[in-house]
Amino acid sequence: MDVADQPRIAIIGGGIAGLSTAWYLQKQGLAKIQLFERDQRLGGKLLTKHVALPDAAGELLVEAGPDAFISQKPWGLQLARELSLDDQLISTEPARHKVFVLHRGKPEPLPDGINLVVPTEFWPLLRTPILSWPGKLRMLLDLVLPARQSNADESLADFVRRRFGAEALDKLGEPLMSGIHNAESDRQSLEATFPRFIEAERSHGSVIRGIRAAKVKAGKPKGQQLSPFISLRGGIEQLITTLVDQLTVELRTNCGVQALRYDPTNAPAYQLTLDDGTRVDADVVVLAVPSYAAAKLVQPWAETLAERLQAIRYVSTGTVSLAFRRSESTMAFDSYGLVIPRSEHRLINAVTINSRKFAGRAPADYMLLRAFVGGSKHPEVLRLDDQRLTELVRDQLKAIFGLDAEPVWSGVARWNEANPQYDVGHFQRMDQLEALCPEGLLLCGSGFRGVGIPDCVRQAQTTAEAIVDLFAQTNA
Structure with a gap:
């Protein structure tokens, strides 16, 4: 397609979804693309801070948002390799791969063979102190319980209680599976967040048998394998900076979109009004922003669509990062991750020892850790200012790990209304919502x-792909 005949494409939002959309459109040979980002930087929640330590001791790589992506889902890894980042990919430190669960105030290792909540090895399950004997035996009842007949979505909590029992939900399912999404397990959609467990039950009558069969089918990995969690040597934001460097489309920062007009009788049908009053015409608009921001833009001409977008819930989260000298911070905890069940009544949700999780996050004689706060568990703690929030986290770390050293550095990151909640029926609502979008309007993120x-x-x-197909049909 000649450039003159190509559609004018406007992408609103410069996070990983918007930038990746621009990348895949660019790979298709499309050139008339503009991306608009309200913030002064691109990348959204993918933000790595380089912090200089005192006395020229080196630097910390501090993640304000996600610190990794999952290798079992191939698309993030695929993008990194398309950007020639193969030699920058790093796995978690193998010696400390275990995740711990706080149990009666003490960190206990997750039993070997536990796949989030599904036991694929039985002896480690029977030996763990995390679950009572009745709780362990209840989990194994999954092997004989009949499969659910309904195809309707259900909550994560209902699923785990039904297949494995209430104790498994409290000790494993909620902290590990809802924790990933900062969600409430009683409202969290199983279909939208963990569909492979639905398939395991349907295909084998038992979730345990289904997950074990999938493991056998996959076979032993060949050659050098990446760990389940992958990052980059320069921090997760290296994915963004490399992507931006290789994009040739127009990227506009400090450039919010105040209004979006749609008139199907015009060509092009869309018109954006920017913060400075400039108007930009577009044949296609990609809304790669939170649903509530998308709702505001479409509300003047698509009220029902706006209402559906506004109905998607979000929660706020935060992290407190702390760096210590190793000589001053002895911890009898040799892992990089701890999750905390609600029943432990702590004001932090999880802890990651970043300097143990990935190489190069701190100099050898320093320890860098991060505590996760807020979300659906304790939204009230985010009302504290940075100093009081840091003090709260230090108190929690002292109670859990006995860590009483003075940090050489601390930092707080806050993400207000940034974590979407996939409530039961989310994908059905998405189908309805997408059907309300006029031709040329797409949602991504x-x-x-x-x-x-x-x-x-x-x-x-x-x-x-949808944009390319749309205009291939138009020009056919």
Whole structure:
């Protein structure tokens, strides 16, 4: 297609979803693309801070948002390799791969063979102190319980209680599976967040048998394998900076979109009004922003669509990062991750020891950790100012780990209304919502069909393909 005949495409939002959409459109040979980002930087929640330590001791790589992406979902890894980042990909430190669960105030290792909540090995399950004997035996009842007959969506909590029992939900399912999404397990859609467990039950009558069969079918990995969590040597934001460097489309920062007009009798049908009053015409608009921001833009001409977009819930989250000298911070905890069940009544949700999780996050004689706060568990703690929030986290770390050292550096990151909640029936509502979008308007991002980096990249691929198909049909 000649450039003169190509559609004018406007992408609103410069996070990983918007930038990846621009990338896949560029790969299709489309050139008339403009991306608009209200903030002064691109990348959204993918933000790595380089912090200089005192006395020229080196620097910390501090993640303000996600610190990794999942390798089992191939789309994030695929994008990194398309950007020639193969030699920058790093796995978690193998010696400390275990995740711990706080149990009666003490960190206990997750039993070997636990796939989020599904036991694929039985002896480690029977030996763990995390669950009582009745709780362990209740989990194994999954092997004989009949499969659910309904195809309707259900909550994560209902699923785990039904297949594995209430204790498994409290000790494993909620902190591990709802924790990933900062969600409430009683409202969290199983279909939208963990569909492979539905398929395991349907295909084998037992979730345990289904997951074990999938593991056998996959076989032993060949050659050098990446860990389940992958990052980059320069931090997760290296994915963004490399992507931006290789994009040739027009990227406009400090440039919000105040209004979006749609008139199907005009060509082009869309007109954006920018913060400075400039108007931009477009044949296609990609809304790669939170659903509530998208709702505001479409409300003047699509009230029902706006109401559906506004109905998607979001929660606020935060992290507190702390750096310590190793000589001053002895911890009898040799892992990089701890999750905390609600029943432990702590004011932090999880802890990651970043300097143990990935190489190069701190000099060898320093420890860098990050505590996660807020979300659906304790939204009230985010009302504290940075100093009081940091003090609260230090008190919690002292109680859990006995860590009483003075940090050499601390930092707080806050993400207000940034974590979408996939409530039961989310995908059905998305089908209805997308059907309300007029031709040339597409939704892409964490609020819609997947929250992680790989899912946002997958949505970008699908969005780019839909745009190409739309105009191939128009020009046929």
